[in-house]
Amino acid sequence: MLSEVQRIDHPGQTDPNAILNPSMPDLASPLEADRIHFEHWENCWRLSNGIVDLVVPVDFGPRIMRFGFCDSENLFKIFDPVEKGARIRGGHRMWVAPEVPSFTWVNDSSPVEIEFQNDGIHVTGTVETESSLQKEMKISLAPAAADVRVLHRVTNRGALPVHIAPWALTQMAPGGCSVSGFPPRGEHPRDLLPTGSLVMWSYTDLSDPKWKLLRKYWVLRQDTENPEPQKGGSFLENSWAAYLLRDQLFIKRSTAPLGPEYPDMGCSVEIFVNGNMLELETLGSLRRLSPGESPNTKSTGPSIAALQSPIGPTRKSTRLSRPCSSKSLWSLLKPTHHQTPPA
Numbered sequence: 001m002l003s004e005v006q007r008i009d010h011p012g013q014t015d016p017n018a019i020l021n022p023s024m025p026d027l028a029s030p031l032e033a034d035r036i037h038f039e040h041w042e043n044c045w046r047l048s049n050g051i052v053d054l055v056v057p058v059d060f061g062p063r064i065m066r067f068g069f070c071d072s073e074n075l076f077k078i079f080d081p082v083e084k085g086a087r088i089r090g091g092h093r094m095w096v097a098p099e100v101p102s103f104t105w106v107n108d109s110s111p112v113e114i115e116f117q118n119d120g121i122h123v124t125g126t127v128e129t130e131s132s133l134q135k136e137m138k139i140s141l142a143p144a145a146a147d148v149r150v151l152h153r154v155t156n157r158g159a160l161p162v163h164i165a166p167w168a169l170t171q172m173a174p175g176g177c178s179v180s181g182f183p184p185r186g187e188h189p190r191d192l193l194p195t196g197s198l199v200m201w202s203y204t205d206l207s208d209p210k211w212k213l214l215r216k217y218w219v220l221r222q223d224t225e226n227p228e229p230q231k232g233g234s235f236l237e238n239s240w241a242a243y244l245l246r247d248q249l250f251i252k253r254s255t256a257p258l259g260p261e262y263p264d265m266g267c268s269v270e271i272f273v274n275g276n277m278l279e280l281e282t283l284g285s286l287r288r289l290s291p292g293e294s295p296n297t298k299s300t301g302p303s304i305a306a307l308q309s310p311i312g313p314t315r316k317s318t319r320l321s322r323p324c325s326s327k328s329l330w331s332l333l334k335p336t337h338h339q340t341p342p343a
Helices: 016-020 328-336
Strands: 034-037 043-046 051-057 066-069 093-099 113-117 119-124 133-141 148-157 162-172 177-181 212-213 219-223 230-235 237-247 249-253 269-273 277-285 287-289 303-307
Touching: 034 051, 043 119, 043 133, 051 133, 066 249, 093 133, 093 148, 148 162, 148 287, 162 249, 177 269, 219 230, 219 269, 237 269, 237 277, 249 277
Parallel strands: none
Antiparallel strands: 034 043, 043 051, 051 066, 093 162, 113 119, 119 133, 133 148, 148 303, 162 277, 162 287, 177 219, 177 237, 212 219, 230 269, 237 249, 249 303, 269 277
C-alpha cells in the first residue's frame, strides 16, 4: 500500500534559488542524494539506496529521467533534445485522462520545487497554463531493496471543476518485451459471466506480430524494425505490468479499487508501443475535482518497482498477483523475447 502524505501548498511566487538549491536534510541511511549533470540536463538530483538509483530534473517536470540498478543501464527511454518547450523527453511522467490533446499534452517545461524527505524526495510542478492543474510526485526508496514508490497527486488550481483521472506513464528503453495479466481464469460451464476485457484503440491490430495473447497474460513487444503503433488496456484491481529488457525485469504496479469509474472504457493498465519505445501506463479512477481539490492520496498513485530476476520480490508490497512471479515471468517472456535469464 502507498502511504498517505499531507498535501503541500506552495502559495505565491517561488524563489528561484529555493527551487535550484533546496535545503537537504539528512536522508535515512543508506539513501544518498547528489546534484549531477545528467544526459542533456545540467540541473538534476540523483537519488540512490546503493542498489538502484533514479534521476529527477529540476528545470522541468515533475519527471523521473533515469531508473535502474546502480552502475547499470537506464531502463527508461531518453529522447534526444528537441526545440525548447517540447513535451517529448522520455522517462516517467504524469498526465491526466481522458486524453484530450489541448488539456493532456501540456509542456512541463517550468522548474519544479524540490523538498527532500527522510525516505526520498517530493517534487512539485508549477500550475499548468493550459489546464490549471498542479502535479506532484512523492518518490520514496526502500532502504535495502530494488523498490521505489511514486505517489502521484494532481490538484485543480483553476476556477472551474474538472472531471479527470491521474495517469502515470513510464517510457521504457527500446528492445524489450512487456506483459500484463488478465483477471483470474475459470472454466465452463461453472463460470458463465464475463470477468474482464481487453480494450482496443482504433489503430490496434492484433495481427501485428508484436502481440501475443495467452490464457493468463497478454504480451506486447517493442521492435524498432516494426514501428507501427499498438496499444491495449485492461482493468486489474491489483494492477501490474512488467517489462523485460535483456537481463533486467521492471515491474510497475498500482491499486485500482473496485467501484469507481475508470477512463478509457474502464482501464487501470495500458501499454503503448511504437518504433522508439514502449510505455507502461497505470491509471486512477475518474473524479470531479472542484477548484482547489485533490483526489485522495491513498487511491490515486501508481508505484514503480524494478526487480532483477530470478531474484524474487523481497517486500510483500512489491509482489505480483498470484500465480505470477518474477521466475514465471522469465519463463513466459523467454520464448517471446529470445533471451536467457541470468544465472
